[in-house]
Each structure stands twice: as structure tokens, then as C-alpha cells.
Amino acid sequence: MKGIEFIGKRFVVSGAGGIGAETAKLLNSLGASIILLDINEENLNNTLLSLEGTNNRAYICDFSNVDGIEQVVKLIATENGAVDGFVHCVGVGSVRPLKMSKYDFMLKVMNINFFSFVEIVRCLSIKGRYNSNGMNIVGVSALGAYLGNSTKTAYCASKGAMNAAIRCLAKELAPKNIRVNAVAPGVTDTPMARVAEDYGADSDEHKMILARQYMGVCQPLDIANTIAFLMSDMSRMITGSCVAVDGGKLSS
């Protein structure tokens, strides 16, 4: 069996934080040039600097403004040409009780975690913006798509929406040779998880979550490895699926 290689390929990776940065580095180390999107300039610069080659690019983009995304994707297409895939790692892990979860908060989380994903897929899947042989797309979902978490209605709904959407997008885009999948990480050692720990490490719920993840906390590279597989031809018959990378949590 041949290993995975992405020489000559160009991928858009949204999110230059924990999982996004690791994914960008891995895809780049396998030969791809990377186009990064994030709101955080420091994350963008740090990740860009860690990449090899001269064809990597970074674009500042606020995913809470979904209307602005089309312009950024147009610019990416004009400046870089067709792409071979897209990984959506941007996300916010909002924790807020129901009584404070008003519509504007719910909408912001849905915009950043979900609507921006569909909008980028919509804008990239236009002829000329993706490789004429097709492309691969992976959304980073979460176990919250399957499990109930109190105070996480907005977050879990955004991930459930992503899981439902990939099944529809996979069917609709298959005639264009575009595969669409997701990964659902368990607790992964990134800034997002560390912030959650700061607020809830002592809570019974947090302890229970970690106890259920009986293989331990994931590292960003565990998630990136699965993303690389889904972005490669080794997974050529997989589409519309969400792969849990969760240290066993869903099974316990």
C-alpha cells in the first residue's frame, strides 16, 4: 500500500489554531501548499511561518460575517487558482446556559461553526475554483453532534447541523467528484479545550467526559492524521461520513 502524498496539491484550511495548525502542517509536510483562513492574525502568522515552500498563503477572515466570505473565496481563486480541497477547522466552543442563549448568540455560533462551512463549500464548488478532477472536503465536527451537553446547545446544534449537511452535500456534489466528510474529535489538547478546562475542570460533567474518553485526551495530530486520510485517495469510497476520533468516548 502506498503512503499518502499531496505533492502539487493546494488545500484551503480554515482555522490556524490547535487542530487547524496541526492539519495545515501535516498536509504541507505531505507535499501540499496551504491557504489559511482565520480571524486571528497571530495564529495565521505563526502557522504560515511553520509551513514549507513558497506557495502558502494566509487570509484574514471573520466567519461571523458569512456574507463577507464570498469575496474572500473569489480573491483566493483569483490569486491562487483552483484548489484540491478544503478543511474547516474554524470553530468556537461556546458554553452558555439556556437562559443566556438568546438568538443573537445562537446565530453567532451557527455562523462561525456551520454557516461559514456551507458558504465556503458553496463558493469553492463552482467550476474553475476546484480541480477539474474533483476535490475533497472535511469539516471538523464534534461528539456534541451525538451527545447531550448541558450549556452547549448552540455548539452541539452547530455540529449536528454540520453532520446533517455533509450527507446532503456529499450526494449533491458527488457528480462533480467532490467528496464531503467530517471528523468528530473527542477532547483534544488545544487552546479551545484548555479554556473549557479552566472553566469546568472541577465540574462533575467535565470529569465524566474525561472518564468516558478511556484512551485519554487526543492530540491535534491524531485528528490531523484522520483528516489527511479523508483528504487522500486512500478514502476514495468514503463520502457523507463522520469519523469519530475520540479515544473511545462514543463507545462508552
Ligand SMILES: NC(=O)c1ccc[n+]([C@@H]2O[C@H](COP(=O)([O-])OP(=O)(O)OC[C@H]3O[C@@H](n4cnc5c(N)ncnc54)[C@H](O)[C@@H]3O)[C@@H](O)[C@H]2O)c1
Ligand atoms: N479541542 C477540542 O477538544 C475539540 C473537540 C471537538 C471538536 N473540536 C473542534 O475542532 C475545531 C478546531 O478547534 P481547536 O480545538 O483547534 O480550537 P482553537 O481555538 O485552537 O482554534 C480555533 C480557531 O478558530 C479561529 N476562529 C474563531 N472564531 C473565528 C471567526 N469568527 N472567524 C475566523 N476564525 C475564527 C480562532 O482564531 C482559532 O485559530 C473546532 O471546530 C472545534 O469545535 C475541538
